[in-house]
Amino acid sequence: MIDVAALGVRFGETEAVKDVSFQVARGESFGLVGESGSGKSTVLRVMSGLHGDWTGRITIEGEVTAPRRSKDFHRRVQMVFQDPYGSLHPRQTVDRLLSEPLLVHRMDNIERRIMRSLNEVSLPALVRFRYPHQLSGGQRQRVAIARALMAEPDVLLLDEPTSALDVSVQAEVLNLLSDLQQARGLTYVLVSHNLAVVAHLCDRIGVMQGGELVELLSSDDLRAGRTKHLHTAALRELSIELEEPEANP
């Protein structure tokens, strides 16, 4: 469904993304992991159309993406950002935030759709007329997810969706994302530096380092330590070392 081939991005002299290729099947979750500056978020931004200057070929559901994309593309592919404090308009109520994509894409039944989507992300109905600053971080991220789902997309691009949240809220949001995927048959591309989060949500994982995709593997292989590239092994070791409380001497 998604086919990224030989993607390259340059920022002036620096090559931020070098020859990155991967495929994602419909209904699958694909994860991209790497350190800051490895180019993982840039890949996602190119896919969403936020960054226009790139080389290579990206096909999403048979449609080759051009620099100028159709309105329907922006309906079918939606993005959720890391920081729920920064990605919601501070002076719009939740009601306004959620109705905006419906107005843009001329969809009907606004009232019913808003109520359904609030229910879907387990937010109480009274949140509807609140402003983002009146909500907690977890609630805001739920609003951001609800907003992304308003236009009934097929693909959700998730850029570190839980790293600004408390661990207890992170668990709730990750469970919500799994439920939504099952209920709606969504395709996810998730970017995170947290290996455990990516392995939890995704079946296949791409590891990025210095702009290159150094390894593609399944999350089961990652858990079992069947890694080929040194960088993957290093990331895995660190993640395992830090998550085991009993490892403390």
Next chain:
Amino acid sequence: MLVEIQNLRIQFPTPNGLSDAVRNVSLTLRQEKLGIVGESGSGKSLTARSILRLLPSYAITTADTLTFDGIDVLRANEATLRAIRGTRAGLILQDPKYSLNPVMTAGAQIAEAWRVHRGGSRKQAEQAAIDLLAQVRIRDPARVARAYPHELSGGMGQRVMIAMMLAPDPELLIADEPTSALDATVQAEILRLIEDLVSRRGMGLILISHDLPLVAHFCDRVAVMYAGRIVEELAASELIRARHPYTRGLLDCLPTLSHKQARLAVIQRDPSWLET
């Protein structure tokens, strides 16, 4: 005893009367590494900041005891507090982007901190800044000293912050979510650096975070806070035997690489946790 807190209570005025943000908190700290863990709003930062009396002026703080190295922080005057803040106790905040002065070079900021607390000439201070940058394991300290904060990565910026805090040779370091803005690899490097410096210089450390396994990895003792109270305090090595359901919940809700879970456990909050 470096820090002693008995029955600390921090209240904020609200339209519906006073609201307790921290209640009945007692802690002691020697030359050791203490982790304070809890969610946003659990009162972990307020507790740590009360040691330096860095709370907003409208906060109402009461305690049976609140001392730093025998000095009664609640009754001390501003001059006494100034001698503690920065000099004897340093504070490292979450995001170096907002804590560094954007129009001063990293070296100048560290040199300024060094001169304020120690005196000495401009030349000496510059040299001290480069030494401190080398101590926080920056490979080319002279170059980084000339760089402005926007030219530094997040991890590098946090090292500069740590170097600045180390300048006056403090006895206590309070690190408030020092690595939440950093990726996993850099996070581990920074925490190892803090741990190493604290052990080598014989300082006390209070590390505040919401990531329980991570804190346990770098601290000797962990205090778990929930809704302004300490619900459990235990040795980091005993974490696996934690008894309070909230502590267990914090451990169980994390996704792990070592074993696969279909769904993550969600903390079921029990109103009885609020009874002290």
